[in-house]
Amino acid sequence: MQELAPPRRKKGWMNLKVTRVVDETWDTKTLYFEDADEGSCPFDYIAGQYLTFRFDDISERAVARSYTMSSSPRQKGFAAVTVKRVPQGLVSNHLCDKVTVGHVIKARGPIGKFVFDPLLSRPHLIMLGAGSGVTPFISIMREYVDRLGQEGAPRQMTLLVAYRSREDLICWSELEAWSRVPGVRIVCTLTREKVEGSTFKFGRPDEAMFEEVFAGTYEDATFMTCGPDAMMHSLVAFVTQKGVPKDHAQLESFGNG
Numbered sequence: 001m002q003e004l005a006p007p008r009r010k011k012g013w014m015n016l017k018v019t020r021v022v023d024e025t026w027d028t029k030t031l032y033f034e035d036a037d038e039g040s041c042p043f044d045y046i047a048g049q050y051l052t053f054r055f056d057d058i059s060e061r062a063v064a065r066s067y068t069m070s071s072s073p074r075q076k077g078f079a080a081v082t083v084k085r086v087p088q089g090l091v092s093n094h095l096c097d098k099v100t101v102g103h104v105i106k107a108r109g110p111i112g113k114f115v116f117d118p119l120l121s122r123p124h125l126i127m128l129g130a131g132s133g134v135t136p137f138i139s140i141m142r143e144y145v146d147r148l149g150q151e152g153a154p155r156q157m158t159l160l161v162a163y164r165s166r167e168d169l170i171c172w173s174e175l176e177a178w179s180r181v182p183g184v185r186i187v188c189t190l191t192r193e194k195v196e197g198s199t200f201k202f203g204r205p206d207e208a209m210f211e212e213v214f215a216g217t218y219e220d221a222t223f224m225t226c227g228p229d230a231m232m233h234s235l236v237a238f239v240t241q242k243g244v245p246k247d248h249a250q251l252e253s254f255g256n257g
């Protein structure tokens, strides 16, 4: 059997150069990077992993923050993160306001186990995200959407995602396109805007919404959630009650309570 090469990884802090900045919404931008010296993406990663960025001169002390790759490893030559401003937030606003093409940023990684694991995960991947917590799921969907059912990929994917209003929809045209792929279901709920006659649901994801969206899909599903702690914990409590084992209810905290 052919041996797999170990994943490429740079030791310590990498220098990543910003090659492109894209406005996703009024408060969210995607930053594309490549290795500052060699070009291209200097590491291998798994969809759902994150990088930690370090900034030495934007405040009195060096600060570090983590951002999940929203790009997929199959998109060669770059990595991208999607950053949503946090009111008064130091790094998120710095990234959105001050960082432009050509800037070099220190980063370490990739890090994290919040990924689809072909050996351990069940065939139906069910994802629950809110706000910037959709970023790992954008990466995961980019990675698997066109090869569902193939070796190493889920058979089916469901994403329930919550945004405040239509102006907050991150990567919406891509999500809409994916929702037409057989085996993919995308449900979007708006928490602060009611849109009559649309497919949007209204309100925060809660037990009643889980019951409706996930009905009957507990035995063959692995659940992943990223967003406010209360939402993630309510999903874990809900699926536990449905008999889903702990290993199949993973959560990723962005540290935003």
Ligand SMILES: Cc1cc2nc3c(=O)[nH]c(=O)nc-3n(C[C@H](O)[C@H](O)[C@H](O)COP(=O)(O)OP(=O)(O)OC[C@H]3O[C@@H](n4cnc5c(N)ncnc54)[C@H](O)[C@@H]3O)c2cc1C
Pocket: 050, 065, 066, 067, 068, 069, 081, 082, 083, 084, 085, 086, 087, 088, 089, 090, 091, 092, 093, 132, 135, 136, 253, 254, 255, 256
């Ligand atoms: C593993 C991991 C992956 C992450 N991936 C992403 C990502 O892909 N995209 C992304 O936009 N962010 C992501 N984050 C969040 C990110 O690391 C920062 O915490 C966020 O950008 C805020 O940093 P800041 O310096 O702007 O705010 P700070 O200056 O640290 O905080 C300012 C204030 O905002 C509050 N706050 C801090 N973080 C949040 C938040 N996320 N939401 C609401 N309030 C908050 C704080 O309590 C504080 O009162 C991730 C975090 C982790 C741990």
